[in-house]
Amino acid sequence: MSLQLAPTARYRKDYKPPSFNILSVDLQFYLHDTNTRVVNTMQIERQVEGADLVLDGEKFELVSVVLNDTPLVAGQDYQWSETALTIYNAPEQFSLTIENKINPSANTALEGLYKSAGVFCSQCEAEGFRFITYFLDRPDVLAVYTTTIYAPDNGEYPYLLSNGNKLAEGKTENGLHWAKWHDPFPKPCYLFALVAGNFDCLEDSFTTAEGRLVQLQLFVDKGNLSQAGFAMASLKNSMAWDEKRFGLSYDLDIYMIVAVDFFNMGAMENKGLNVFNAKYVLADPASATDQDFINVEAVIGHEYFHNWTGNRVTCRDWFQLSLKEGLTVFREQEFSADMGMRAVNRIQDVRIIRTHQFEEDAGPTAHAIRPDKVVEMNNFYTVTIYNKGAEVVRMLHTLLGEEQFQAGIQEYISQQDGKAATCEDFVQAMEKVSGKELIQFRRWYSQPGTPEISISSCFKRRNKTFSITIAQASDKPSNAPFHIPIKVEFITASGESIHPPELAENGLIELTEPIQTFDFTGFNEAPVVAPLANFSAPVKLTDHRESSELITITRYATDPFLRWDAVQQLYVQALKDAIEQNAEVALPSALIEALQAALLDNHADPAMTALLLQTPSEEGLATEFHSIPVEGIERVVTELHALLSRALHDELIAAWQRTSAQYVASDIAGRMLSNTCINFLSSRHNSEQVAQAISQQFAAKQSMTLVFGALQAAVHNEHPLAKELLARFESDWCQAPLVMDKWLAVQATTRSAHTLERVQLLMAHPAFNWGNPNRIYALLASFSHNFSQLHRADGAGYRLLIAAIKRLNTANPQVASRLLSPLLKWQRLDTTRQALLRELLTELRAMPNLAPDLFEKIEQSFAD
Structure with a gap:
C-alpha cells in the first residue's frame, strides 16, 4: 500500500512575483454536460529570464498545446502532471493556445465549472480556475478577458453569461447559439465567471453620478421572479450608497446577479456577473424572515462593494485576503447600519466576534488576519479574516475619523487601481493622508489572538481627579502590545454623563503600552467607567465589575452597545457563579426590575428590549471557559431561561400583545420583541393563554418572521404544540x-x-x-x-x-x-x-x- 503524502504548506515569506504575465486571454467554451470543450488562447510575456512557464491545472483532459500557431510535442516541448503544465523554452512574448475537456456534471465539489439543477455555473475563488483550464492561478496575474460561450440551441440555455459587456451573440449552422463577452478591466482568474441556463430575469437600470446608464439584470430560477424585487432594490440602494458615502461609482454598462441553489458560498463578486446562493436573493414576507431580508440586503451590498475593494484593487496573494474581505465587510456593515438599525446591527456584529471569532482565536486554528502559513486556501475563509478584519478597519476609522478615513480610501484606490495590493499598501495610504504613525497598529495584521484588558481606578476627592489604569495582556505570550482604541463613558451614580476636558470629543483613549494611567479632572464623585463604547476594539474586558456598576451602565449609558453589554455581563457572571458554586442561577433583583420596566415601556425601542433579553447561548458561554464544563453549561442556560420566563411572565405577555397585534412590514423591531417574548412564554406548557398566543402567531401567514418565530419557540421549548406545528409547516412549504x-x-x-x-x-x-x-x-x-x-x-x-x-x-x-x-x-x-x-x-x-x-x-x- 502506498503512503499518502501530506499536503504541502505555503508561506507568505516565500512570495515571489510571477515569472510570466498573462496580458489577455480569449476563452471559448463549447458546453456539454459531460464533455465541455475549452479553448484557451493567452497572450503571455516573460518577466524572469531563464524560467520555464508552469501553469496550474487539475482534473481535466488535455487535448492540445499550440505556441505561436505551432503545435507542441509532449515530453519534448512540454510536460504535464496531475497539477501542472510546464512549457519549456518559452520566448519573451508569445501566444499560447490550450484545448482541454472537462466534465461539469461530475463536479460535485462545485468548484471550477459545474452543472447542477440544469445550470452551468462557475466558482473560481480561491483556486478554482485551475479546474477549468491551465493558467497562472494566482491573484497577482491580471489579464483582460474575452469569453465566447457556445451551447445547444434547444431552449435549455437561452442565457449565456460571462464577465464584462456583451459584444455580440448569434447562432451557428450546426445547431449552437453563442454569446461573446469582453471585460475591459484586467482581473485575476478567480474573478472569472460563466453561467448558462434558463431563468426568469428581472430588469432595471441605474444612472451613476457620472451619468453612465447601467443595465441591471437579476436572474432567478423559473417561478421565483416575485421574490426578486427586494434584491434588486438592495442593489440600487448599494450603488447609490457607495457613491454618497465612498464616492465610488460602477464602471461597466451592465451588472448581473444570478441566483443558484447549488453553491458552496454565500455569493461571489465576479466582475459584472455576481453568482449568488439563492438564499441571499429570494425574499418575500410570506416565505422569508426579517433576518433573511437583512441578510439579502447585506450580501447584495457586500458583493457590489467588492467592485472597487476586491476587483479594481485585488490581493497580491491569498495571505492578503482580509485586504479585500475585511474592508468590504466593514463597508457592508456600514451600509446595513445606514439602511436599518445601527445599534442593533452593531450588537449583532459583536455577537459574531465574541461567540465565533474569539473561539477561533482560542483554538488550534488561530491565525492573524494576515496569516503567515496555509495548506488549503479554502480554509482561509474564516471569521478572523472577515469579521475581525472588519474590526481592524473599524479601529482605523475610529482612530482617524470619517473625513481622514475616507481620504485614506481614496488615496488607496488611486494608488492601487488595476493592481494587486497588500495590507501594507492599505495602512500606508491611511498614514499618508492622516499623518498619524501606525507602526504599532500594524500588529493587528500580524499577531493572532484576542487581547485582554483590565481596568482599575482611583478617585482623589481633594483635587477632584479621577484616574484609570488600563493594562493589556494577550492569550498569545509572544505578542507585543497592541495599539488599542478604547472609547469610554463616565457615568455618575445618579445617571449623569461626565465628559472631562482631558477626554477626546469622541471619548477615545489610545492604549499603546502594557499598562497606562490616564488622569481626568472635574469629578465631584467617583464615576462608573463604561469602556469599549460601540465595541471600539475586538478585545476581552477581564475585570469583574460590581453588579451595581453594571446596572448603572444598563440604565444610563448613552451608547446602546454599552447598555446591552452590561446586561450580558450580568448574565455571564450569574451563569459562571452558578457553575462554579454548583448552585441555582440567580440574577440581581435590580436587573429583573430593569427588564420588567423595559418590557412595559411603550416608548422603549422594541429591538433593544429584545436584545437585552437575549441570554448567552451554550456555545457563547463555552468561550468563557478554558476547560469547558459541558453539563454545567447545559444546566445553567436552561435555568436562566426558566428564571426569566417566570420572573417576567406578565410583562412578556403584555409586550407580546402590544407587538404581535398587527403585521406592518416596516415594524422589524416589534417583531424582534414579539418573537423574543413568545420564546420565553413557550416554556410555560400548562398555560392555555400561552398556547393560544403560539397558535395565533403561527397563523400570521403574511409574515414568515412571526410564523417561524412561533414554530421555533414551540419546538425549542418542547411545547405540546410543537409536533402539530412542524407538520403544518412542512405541509405548507x-x-x-x-x-x-x-x-x-x-x-x-x-x-x-x-x-x-x-x-x-x-x-x-x-x-x-x-x-x-x-x-x-x-x-x-x-x-x-x-x-x-x-x-x-x-x-x-x-x-x-x-x-x-x-x-x-x-x-x-x-x-x-x-x-x-x-x-x-x-x-x-x-x-x-x-x-x-x-x-x-x-x-x-x-x-x-x-x-x-x-x-x-x-x-x-x-x-x-
Missing part, C-alpha cells in the same frame, strides 16, 4: 427548499435529548439532499452548533458528524471542512470526550485521499 431549510434547522438546533435521533431520520427526508450545500448547512451545520447535543457524553453527536464528513471528503471537501470546525476544540473538553474525539479524528486522519481542507485542520488540532 414542502415545495419551497429554502423555507424547508428553516424546518430542518429548527429541529437540528433543539436542545432535546432526542435531537440527534431526529437528525438521523431527517437525513433520509425528501427535504434533505447530500449534493446541495444549503441542505447540509441547514441540517448538519446547524446540529454542529447545537452545543449540548453535539457534545453528548456517549459520543453519538461526534460520530454522526464524523460520518457526514467522511461522506463529503471527496464529494465536497469545502463543506466537509466547515462541518469539522466545531470539533477542533476537543482539547478543552473533559478527558472522556477528549478520548472519544481524538480516536475519531485519528481515524479520519488515516482516510485514504483525505482532502487537504480536512488534513490541515486535524493536524492543527493535534499540534495545539
